[in-house]
Amino acid sequence: MTYTCAEIYDTLADDYDTHFQDDVSLAENEAIFQWLRPKSNGTICDMGCGTGLLLEYLNIPPEQYVGVDVSQEMLNHARNKFPQHNFIHADIQGSVPLHDHQFNTILMLFGTLSYCNAPYAVVDEIERLLQPGGIFFVMLCADAYQKRPTHIINNCKQDDIYFQTYNYEETSKMFQRFGDVEIFGFSPVDLNGTDDITSDIMVKSITTDTIEMQDRYFLVVTGHA
Known part of the structure; x- marks a missing residue:
């Protein structure tokens, strides 16, 4: 039986934040937000905001x-937080009750798009909600x-939830309508046995090399309307 994304996350909600307390996640989070701080300006739409983790890192x-x-x-x-x-x-796969061109920045973190069975509808919403010249930052789960040693779907059976990974070519096609699109691979695969996982290690793992991207947990795509 396949559950909806809402049903799965309603069930996970009470313990959700604990999934981001392991060393890998903490280092990833700090690296992500270190990268985002200078890029996130003006009005911000946090698509797939979950429990508000973004607000714990960005003021x-x-x-x-x-x-x-x-x-x-x-x-x-x-x-509550x-x-x-x-x-x-x-x-976010439908028409979100927000005005056209309302936001300077749209953020979609932690692979939210990978749990959407209508990803192009989500990209349509990004385009609709962004102001002309506005920027977006989207993380997708890579192949x-x-x-990854720990991830949110560890405790879900494969058939329980819709989940889609992406490669460079698929991601590039999906976001080709936008300007100045850049795609990065983020987070090294082989962290087992690493004694000191830091955000600096994560930042150094960021790559634009399409071959190296095959060994990254996430793809990050940015661009502007």
Whole structure:
């Protein structure tokens, strides 16, 4: 039986944040947000915001932030942690109840798009919501992701949840409508036995080499409307 993304994440919500406390995740998070801090400006839409992890790392004023997620339980946790910020319960694969061209920046982290069975509909929403010249930053789970020592789907049977990995060619095609598109591979595969996993190690693992990308857990795609 395949459950919807909302059903899976409603079930995981109470323990969700604990999945990001291992050494690999903490180093990845710091590297991601170290990279994002100078890039995230103006009004921000956090698509697939979950429990609001982004706000734990980036100091975004409430009036500049909107988080969107399909899981009501995840949003309940986000609202408890950040009661001044705006969170919307909606499916990013449909028409999110937000205005056209409302945001300077759209962020979609931690492979959210890999759990969407209509990814091009999500890309349509990114295009609709971005202001002209606005930027986006999207993380997708790469083909090597399931080799990662820990990940959120460890505790789900393969048939329980829709999950799709992506390679460079698929990602490039999906985002070709945007300007100045760049695709990076992020996070090394072989971390087993590494004694000191730091954000610097993660940053050094970022590559634009399409061959090296095959050994990365995530693909990161950026560009502008």
